[in-house]
Amino acid sequence: MKIVTQIVDMQKEADYLRSKNQKIGFVPTMGYLHEGHLSLIREAKRYCDVVVMSIFVNPTQFGPNEDFKDYPRNFDRDVELANSVECDIVFCPNVREVYPDNYLTFVEVEKITQVLCGLSRPTHFRGVTTIVAKLFNIVKPHLAVFGQKDAQQAIVIKRMVKDLNYDIEIIVAPIIREKDGLAMSSRNTYLSSDQRKQAVVLYQSLMTVRKMIEKGERNVAVIKNHMIEMIDQQPDAVIDYIEVVDTTNLESMIKINGEVLIALAVKIGNARLIDNMIIQA
């Protein structure tokens, strides 16, 4: 496995691979890898000759009072894990090369970035689309894999790719969960052992309302109230949002009809956790 740190070296490597007709797959991450990230690499390897994973804790997607400084990092362990799933290249640029002094350019997707996570994190998706556009121009992939865990991110990236005519195929891979159902996340490390037990309520509330919908419930208010009641029983849980929305334009609805995305964000202690489920009504 190759480790590349300079932007120009990654671009040269991409040009070389493309000149040899190698199909490049790309998995952008912020590191502190878990089984979820590894599943994205495996997915990319199914379609591509060479898989590049980036490890970069991107400052522009954190708000001023968020956890950029505290975000967990363990580069040596990440390299070992990437190697274990036969990742070909790890690209880990320096923050000062990615955002030099007097950096001025941002990519913004309107509307669908202002709901759900965008409401409590107003500049988050601007940071995400900007770094992903930059990484696309550096890694020059044919295909990129994102996780369904960040459902809104996947939808926003797909829209950016379509709107800006990036000639890159986007694959969204399923959520990988712990045995009890908690969605894997680097931020789970913030949880105390008691909070870790409470955290499973996100998944449990989704499973419960999925059953309600399967049994015929279509009233969004009823579904949301049921989730609120379940989550409020956990002493450390503070709900940021629970939304039932259209899977492409993220518009909320009163009555479920067809495919919907149920997404929620809940703070448990210092960890802001997200989870979601796409349900066919």
Next chain:
Amino acid sequence: MKIVTQIVDMQKEADYLRSKNQKIGFVPTMGYLHEGHLSLIREAKRYCDVVVMSIFVNPTQFGPNEDFKDYPRNFDRDVELANSVECDIVFCPNVREVYPDNYLTFVEVEKITQVLCGLSRPTHFRGVTTIVAKLFNIVKPHLAVFGQKDAQQAIVIKRMVKDLNYDIEIIVAPIIREKDGLAMSSRNTYLSSDQRKQAVVLYQSLMTVRKMIEKGERNVAVIKNHMIEMIDQQPDAVIDYIEVVDTTNLESMIKINGEVLIALAVKIGNARLIDNMIIQA
């Protein structure tokens, strides 16, 4: 000369050319070609195997009360002229394919887009950077040529390319002028024959203050006042701005020191004309 209208066809053509190790040069235009545009194609041909010129009157770079609808168009003549300088591919996409319904994504460069032309055209450069980013992802050039006539545009594009890590070399080609010094522009067609005579004052005012600077004048207020006096003598001339700024960050100054950009915009009748000169003090 090939004419390509579909985005996916242009991307396939670019992939094919790159797979054959052909260096792609790109000249984005809004059509209604004049000798200035042709000089950009000639410049691109000096460095590249294949030159693509786009013709697209980009709606997002016009303000609501600007001349999008009236902007001059003559596709047949453009194709003839492009052919005459051995342009290889003309890419002329349809506006509804470039900006489909529910288009949401924009590329924005901050600060340097809010001065000079950005003051009276606040969304102009957002439209320019968005369409250029899209065209870069469609045409996949190794090199792109822009005209120095749009000095601020060239600086903004260079900044976008650097910030977003586009692996594309940007060349800025000199202003091409009519015999009397008027900078060539598709918008000169808006001028009546009397206004056409008045319009040369932009160039004359730049030449006059260049001589003043060569003779030692360093006071920006004196230079600007001299230009204002000259231009105000033309009955139809209404000054939008006259600025003396740093050539990279576009910051204005009180005293000239080193290389400066003198840029101005003047409305003469229905034509908003711009011109500029880089002067080494």
